[in-house]
Amino acid sequence: MKILIFTALLNLIVGCSGKKIENKSTSDSVLTTDNFLKIKKYILEKGKRETYCNMYNYNPVGYFGEFAIFLNPDTGQKNINCEIGRSDFNYMVVKRKEPIGYFRISIENSVLSFDKSEKKLLESFFQKALIQIP
Numbered sequence: 001m002k003i004l005i006f007t008a009l010l011n012l013i014v015g016c017s018g019k020k021i022e023n024k025s026t027s028d029s030v031l032t033t034d035n036f037l038k039i040k041k042y043i044l045e046k047g048k049r050e051t052y053c054n055m056y057n058y059n060p061v062g063y064f065g066e067f068a069i070f071l072n073p074d075t076g077q078k079n080i081n082c083e084i085g086r087s088d089f090n091y092m093v094v095k096r097k098e099p100i101g102y103f104r105i106s107i108e109n110s111v112l113s114f115d116k117s118e119k120k121l122l123e124s125f126f127q128k129a130l131i132q133i134p
Contacts (some may be wrong), residue, residue: 029123030123030126030127030130031105031112031114031119031122031123031126032112033107033110033111033112035126035130036092036105036107036112036126037107038130038133039062039069039092039126039129039130039133040071040089040090040092042062042133043060043061043062043069043071043089044060044071044084044089046062047060047061047062047063047071048060048061048062048063049061049082050068050070052068052070052093052095055072055076055077055080056072056073056077056079056080056081056082057080057081057082058081058082059071059072059082060082060084060089062129064125064128064129064132065128065132066096066097066098067094067095067096067097067125067128068094068095068097069092069093069094069095069125069129070092070093070094070095071089071091071092072089072091072092072093073086073087073088073089073091074087074088074089074090074091075087090106090107090108091104091105091106092104092105092106094121094122094125096121096125101121103115103118103121103122103125105122
């Protein structure tokens, strides 16, 4: 039983559960590379720093009401303290407060990747974040 619980938690943490989709966004979606980069830039320039998991320290984070968006370094634990300039941050984790949940989205070669079952939630988070970014 302990092994099952551990495996489930590990899948949740590293994002192994669910099927990933590469999204070549259409004009009707808020999930675009431009919007991803706009949110990332805002967090890096105006966000705060907070540790949200045991893998990294002092992640760049932006707070947007009922959720927060954390940035993870591209180099993984080679940049364990999330130092700006040491690596890029093309991996976002959206943390919803209630009910608690974590949703991942990343960008590579101008293509967004995320769990297709989370698309509507991610669109909602992006839309709400973009409204708050000048």
